[in-house]
Amino acid sequence: MSRVYNFSAGPAVLPEDVLREAAEEMMDYRGCGMSVMEMSHRSKMFESIINDAEKDLRDLLGIPDNYKVLFLQGGASQQFAMVPMNLFKNRVGDYIITGQWAKKAYQEAKLYGTANAVASSADKTFSYIPDVSDLPVSENADYVYICENNTIYGTKYKTLPNTKGKTLVADLSSCFLSEPIDVSKYGLIFAGAQKNVGPAGVVIAIIREDLITEDVLPGTPTMLRYKTHADEKSLYNTPPAYGIYICGKVFQWLKKRGxxxxxxxxxxxxxxxxxxxxxxxxxxxxxxxxxxxxxxxxxxxxxxxxxxxxxxxxxxxxxxxxxxxxxxxxxxxxxxxxxxxxxxxxxxxxxxxxxxxxxxx
Ligand code: PLP
Structure with missing residues (x-):
């Protein structure tokens, strides 16, 4: 076997210890005679896998009790739609445009209401983070949206924007678990797993409970409501079970590393x-x-x-x-x-x- 040094932006390198352990457990997960891939998501065995993963993630990030952790599908891109569908009350979102992913989220939000570009670094090919200390935040904005680490352009916010009291929504896909964060500063965080935490197919959302309501845009599909997944502890339907299992192993690996x-x-x-x-x-x-x-x-x-x-x-x-x-x-x-x-x-x-x-x- 020979492994390369893989500098891919995602899917990306995973810890070798995690891959080795998963390989060992592939045919027979802890004596149950089957792979996690073959296991019912309603089984006790899987229940403990997803519960442990959530607990370890909560420990790592110090997630306050009034936040839910959701293991979802559809990639980070699906969150571009879920955010406005669920959080639009006035149908206004303020977006900071720091690259393609922020721009895509901004364009998606326009399908559902008003999206304002309140700051942008497009003038210099997104090579910097704009000044976010005094943004023209809209009075009726439902949230302020950022992409915290810009995978394509290689920029990262070193201080969070002053949202002037509005809910902060952040795409952390490419910096998730790379350093500590203060979850309480955000209303909603989401991250596609395929960069720092696991295989493509899992997206993790951490959302403050008061933002999980039935008051979503008319026509929002059941599967695209945060409430559906929060109420069922991410088991409303068959979740990306194997991916969640690998994420759980990465969380364990992170804990072991301090x-x-x-x-x-x-x-x-x-x-x-x-x-x-x-x-x-x-x-x-x-x-x-x-x-x-x-x-x-x-x-x-x-x-x-x-x-x-x-x-x-x-x-x-x-x-x-x-x-x-x-x-x-x-x-x-x-x-x-x-x-x-x-x-x-x-x-x-x-x-x-x-x-x-x-x-x-
Ligand atoms: N947001 C960021 C910051 C990304 O880097 C990516 C993908 O590279 C995405 C969103 C889109 O993720 P997905 O392909 O899971 O929809």
Whole structure:
């Protein structure tokens, strides 16, 4: 068996311990004679898997009791619709546009009411986070929406926006569990699992109880109501059971590694290795303003398209996979989620040094 260093933005690298354990349990989960994939979601065995996963997630994030944890499907993109369908009372949402994912959410909300772009970094190709200390928040806004870590452009909010008392809704897909957060500052958090916590097919929503109501937009399908899933503890219908089981293992792995404070420290060290190199390189440069840099997604360029393409090709041959930048921006992007080991980033940086020595002036 040989494994590569996988810098994919998602689906992405998962902890080897988790994969190994899941492989061991594949045919016979803890003596029950079947795989979790084959198990009824109504069984006692699965009930304890989902309950333990929720408990561990609550411990990791310090989720207050007045928040529900929901394991949903439809990816993060489905949340772009569920948010307005469930939270629109005045049918007004204020959106901060920091990249494609925020923009998609904003456009989706327009299908159901008024979506206002109250700030944007589109003027400089989303290479920074706009000033969010004094936003023109709409008086009748039902919420203020952010994408907290911008997977494609590699920016991250370092301080949350001043929502002037409005509910904060945040897409945390690409920074979920990478560092501690104060859940009580948000009304609703959601994250697709396929970056930091598990396989595609699971999306986790953490929602304050007062936002879970029957007062949703007319015509909202049963499956797209938070209340449906909250009332049934994520078991209204067959959930993405195997994915939830893997998420649970990742939560356990995070706890064993010392929780989110320890993870933050580790992620900062890992990212610093790469950013420090980028800052002194004569060939490569980062594309994001320093103060808004993401710890998870690091885009960089040489400034020459042919050289970028050569880098992607040669790095792949060296066992460093998926370093090509997103199709909308080009260049390179290294996604260095929780499960990317330090050695992966060390290998990447030494490969970049060799590449620079070989092709630089
Ligand atoms: N939000 C962010 C920040 C993302 O990075 C992505 C996917 O990469 C999405 C939303 C969309 O997720 P999904 O493909 O699960 O719908």
């Amino acid at each position: 929780g989110l404070e320890a993870m933050k420290e580790f992620n900062e060290k890992k990212a610093a290795l790469l950013y420090d190199y980028l800052d002194q390189s004569r060939m490569f440069s980062g594309t994001v303003v320093k103060e808004d840099r993401s710890l998870m997604n690091v885009p960089f360029v040489t400034g020459k398209e042919e050289l970028d393409a050569l880098f992607v090709k040669e790095s792949k041959a060296a066992g460093l996979e998926n370093l090509k930048g997103h199709r909308s921006v080009g260049g390179m992007r290294a996604s260095i989620y929780n499960a990317m080991p330090m050695e992966g980033v060390e290998k990447l940086v030494s490969f970049m040094k060799e590449f620079e020595a070989k092709y630089g002036k």
